[in-house]
Amino acid sequence: MLLNKLPQHINIWNVCMQAALIATLTITGSKSQTATGDYLVGRKQTSYNPSELSESQFLEYSNLSDKQHLREAIRNILIPRVVGTGNHSIVRQYIVQSLRDLDWKVELNSFHDTAPIVGALHFHNIIATLNPKAESYLVLACHYDSKYMPDVEFLGATDSAVPCAMLLNLAHVLEKHLGSLKTAKRSLMLLFFDGEEAFDEWGPKDSIYGARHLAQRWEKEGKLDSIDMLVLLDLLGAPDPAFYSFFANTESWYMRLLALESRLSQRGLLEQYTSSGVAPRDPTRYFQAQAMRSSYIEDDHIPFLKRNVPILHLIPVPFPTVWHTPDDNESVIDYSTTDNLALIIRLFTLEYLLEKS
Numbered sequence: 001m002l003l004n005k006l007p008q009h010i011n012i013w014n015v016c017m018q019a020a021l022i023a024t025l026t027i028t029g030s031k032s033q034t035a036t037g038d039y040l041v042g043r044k045q046t047s048y049n050p051s052e053l054s055e056s057q058f059l060e061y062s063n064l065s066d067k068q069h070l071r072e073a074i075r076n077i078l079i080p081r082v083v084g085t086g087n088h089s090i091v092r093q094y095i096v097q098s099l100r101d102l103d104w105k106v107e108l109n110s111f112h113d114t115a116p117i118v119g120a121l122h123f124h125n126i127i128a129t130l131n132p133k134a135e136s137y138l139v140l141a142c143h144y145d146s147k148y149m150p151d152v153e154f155l156g157a158t159d160s161a162v163p164c165a166m167l168l169n170l171a172h173v174l175e176k177h178l179g180s181l182k183t184a185k186r187s188l189m190l191l192f193f194d195g196e197e198a199f200d201e202w203g204p205k206d207s208i209y210g211a212r213h214l215a216q217r218w219e220k221e222g223k224l225d226s227i228d229m230l231v232l233l234d235l236l237g238a239p240d241p242a243f244y245s246f247f248a249n250t251e252s253w254y255m256r257l258l259a260l261e262s263r264l265s266q267r268g269l270l271e272q273y274t275s276s277g278v279a280p281r282d283p284t285r286y287f288q289a290q291a292m293r294s295s296y297i298e299d300d301h302i303p304f305l306k307r308n309v310p311i312l313h314l315i316p317v318p319f320p321t322v323w324h325t326p327d328d329n330e331s332v333i334d335y336s337t338t339d340n341l342a343l344i345i346r347l348f349t350l351e352y353l354l355e356k357s
């Protein structure tokens with residue numbers, strides 16, 4: 001991804017903070033936020049207002065985790081995986097097989113495109129659903145390719161091995177709880193984009209190859225209307241991330257994430273949380289109570305955003321300091337932060353999709 005229209009050498013945080021429009025969000029207290037109109041989904045912005053998890057559901061779901069599996073998934077993905085290489089196929093097969101083993105329906109969206117330096121390439125987006133016949137989907141997405149960097153070994157731990165592993169871990173940990181989504185009208189989709197990274201210099205024809213192809217194809221096929229919201233995970237795994245609400249039409253959903261983080265924190269259910277220093281802006285939380293009204297960050301969501309698909313972009317600002325350097329390897333991964341974020345995203349998914357009894 002890229003911070004758009006900014007000279008690369010300028011400090012990202014400073015420029016971003018100066019240039020972006022930052023507004024403090026009004027925290028209404030999630031319990032009192034009952035206006036159904038606040039919760040809108042899909043390109044047609046229809047109302048959908050799932051109730052919050054009850055206390056017993058919240059405690060039950062908060063206890064679900066498999067940290068060993070998450071680490072194993074990261075290890076399996078954390079190899080150089082540049083499009084067109086043998087490793088890239090190995091990682092793709094690993095993702096596909098892991099989900100098929102959990103009884104997900106997995107298909108590849110394969111296509112050819114040409115990239116600078118390397119030439120013709122065969123790309124494969126991975127699309128996994130619990131119910132291919134559902135009417136609408138919450139889509140959780142990340143990219144599984146790693147950046148082509150001649151002469152250095154680039155592993156892309158935060159970019160985006162950890163986000164991919166978090167999605168596989170979610171499918172594994174929630175296997176039984178998500179069973180009802182195999183027949184539900186509103187279901188879950190996991191999307192692993194290919195070719196997010198530029199090969200030479202980031203630009204409209206050299207970057208987000210998979211996302212550009214898929215958004216265009218689904219528009220032609222009329223499938224974009226079945227996306228409630230695209231939640232894009234990127235650059236996760238380093239300590240002390242700070243997230244912001246980037247888009248007005250998903251702000252209520254962003255506030256759900258913020259509320260879940262608070263709820264977990266109040267009950268002491270987050271690991272090494274109070275002492276970690278957490279975010280640079282408000283050091284007590286990951287999800288900041290601020291909106292950043294700006295389109296400075298280019299990423300896989302852009303072709304969908306341009307076609308009016310609601311977007312939740314879970315990317316820290318500033319980016320991790322190791323971004324696009326050989327230091328984006330296992331040593332940068334903070335497993336407490338990673339486990340905490342994985343937990344928040346799992347709870348959000350359950351709250352969003354599960355019918356309440």
Ligand SMILES: [Zn+2]
Binds near residue numbers: 001147159197324
């Ligand atoms: Zn990258």
